[in-house]
Every structure is written in structure tokens, then in C-alpha cells.
Amino acid sequence: MNAHDKERDEGGPGARGRSGHALPDRSDGAVYVMSQEIELVVKVARATGRPLLLRGRPGSGKSSLALYLAQTNHWRYYEHVVTQRTHPQDPLWTYDSVRRLSDAQLLSTRPQNARLDDAAYVRPGALWWALAPESARRRGRDLGHGPDDTCREPFEEINADRRGRPAVVLIDEIDKADPDVPNSLLVPLGAHRFTVTETGAGIHAEEEQDEARLFRHLVVITTNEERELPQAFLRRCVVLTLPDHDEQTLVRIAVRHLRHWYGAVLPEHRTLASALARELGTVRAEAEQFGLRPPSTAEYLDALRACITLGIDVSDPEWEWLKHCALLKRQQAVGEEW
Incomplete structure (x- = not known):
């Protein structure tokens, strides 16, 4: 650990975070421990223009x-969360064909020169933005x-001062x-361009000339x-496997x-974090x-937060209960006691 890392760990001037006792969501991106391997792989992904597959x-x-x-x-x-219902083009754009059909039916009652604007039914996806x-x-x-039918940018508040x-x-x-979803991304990710099928609009990186x-x-x-992901897709990615974190x-x-x-690291909280880290090894073996x-690192942090909030130590009887509901999450049989 270098001096800057230690300073941040100890809550010194290099630390990022909020003061007070609010408990923000860990998914806000404010805290992350970057290993040298992660830092290097991120640089490789940007230097090669390849996606980083984690x-x-x-x-x-x-x-x-x-x-x-x-x-x-x-x-x-920007982000796109994939589900079983995700279509191949969804990370690029979606098209509201149901609304267009409804509008087309209404249009049939209007003058013959009236026509629909197909672009109005297009919603750009994360990669397009x-x-x-x-x-x-x-x-x-x-x-x-x-x-003048502009589309509102997702994560508008986050990106308000980050344009360009x-x-x-x-x-x-x-x-x-x-597999159609990762396969559909091969050309857009490699060539930085794609075509919106419903409108024929050709989309390309706006700064590609530079x-x-x-x-x-x-x-x-x-x-x-x-x-398993398609081999053609894997070949085009920079790949990193995040390991289970050790106690340190x-x-x-x-x-x-x-x-x-x-806003500060109390000695008793550091001691509790160390005790929970040791306990996690036992819990993983039990799992x-x-x-x-x-149990994952995220669940370890949940257990730490719960112990601090509820005043529970690993030596307390309540720890066994917290361990099962926050870490092991084993389905309890009817009438079974922990």
C-alpha cells in the first residue's frame, strides 16, 4: 500500500467521501479499491478500444x-442492465412499434398527405449515447x-457537467x-457505427475523425x-476475473x-471489520x-454495516442470527432454530 492509499484508508486528506452518518448506497461509485491489475487492464481496454469484460x-x-x-x-x-427479455439491439436503441401502430391507425382518418415520423418512436440506448x-x-x-423532438439523456443529472x-x-x-445479444454488439463495438433498422439512420462516433x-x-x-459467451465475442474483449478478496x-x-x-474510521469499527473478515473465511467454508x-464482498459490507448499526459483535449471540440472514442465506426448514 503506498502513502496515498494509506492516507485515504485512514481518512486523511486524500479520502473521498461524505461527512456525517448518512449511509449512502455503495453503488454510487464513490468508493472502490483499485488494484494494480485492475488499473492496468482498464488502461489496456482504453488503449486498444476493446470492451472490458469483467x-x-x-x-x-x-x-x-x-x-x-x-x-x-x-x-x-450510461448503463444497460441485461435481462432474459433483452433484444439484440436494445443496448443501441429501442423502437416503440406498438405506439407507432396505434398512431398509424389514427393517421388513417387524417388527410392523405399526413405521415408519421419514424424517428419519433426511436429511443437511443446506452451505447448510442x-x-x-x-x-x-x-x-x-x-x-x-x-x-424538434429531442430525446432526454439518461443519467442527465450525473452527466450535466460532463459533456464533451x-x-x-x-x-x-x-x-x-x-448469444444473439453479445454477437449483435461485435460491429458497433469494433467499428463504432451502426444503422437504426427502422429509420435507416446511420450512426457513427461523432469524434471519429480525431x-x-x-x-x-x-x-x-x-x-x-x-x-457461456460466444467465442467471437470473447476474442474481441479485454478480460479480467475479479477474485474473492482475502482478509487483508x-x-x-x-x-x-x-x-x-x-466521515471517520473509529478504532472499534476497524477492529470489527478485521473480526468480520476473519469470520468470513469460516462462513465461506460453512457455505x-x-x-x-x-458470501461476497458486498455481503461482508452489509454485515459490517448491520453490526455497527445494531451494536452486534461476532462474540454476541445475535451474530449467529445475523450470519445466517446476511451471509449464508440458507433456507430455513420449518421449526428449525439457528
């Missing part, structure tokens, strides 16, 4: 890395053509979708390995969050015994 257990910090990078570097931020924000606001219309800066795009849990800016954006894609790293992460939560998923 592997690791749920709760290992995959999704929060994108937010942290955007906030720390003051970059624009990152590559071409001005085009996204116009829904792909050419300058000076079509009605690089963008971070999070495509979260891509393994939940069919060679120095070609690879300034960062696309972070996460997977929980629920299904857990305490370091806890100290950063304690500073962010409370394997029951055939359960081992």
Missing part, C-alpha cells in the same frame, strides 16, 4: 467499477430535418441474454458466467467504506458445506 462472483465489485471510473475521472456514464450524444438527442435525424468528455458504458450481466480520441470511451461488460483486502475495502459512511454460494 468476470467474478456476484457482489465482487464488477458493476460498481464502471461507476467509480466515471465519477473519479469525471466521465459521462456514448458514441454519438448529439445524434441521440435528435433520435438519429439529420441536422435541420424533422420536428469520455464516456463509460456499463452493460451489466450480459450472460443473462441469448484519431487521438478514437478509443477514449470505455465499455465495461459484466458476466456472472450463468451461460476485505479490511482495506471496509476502511474505505467506513470513511465514506461516517460450501451446505452447497451454498459463498
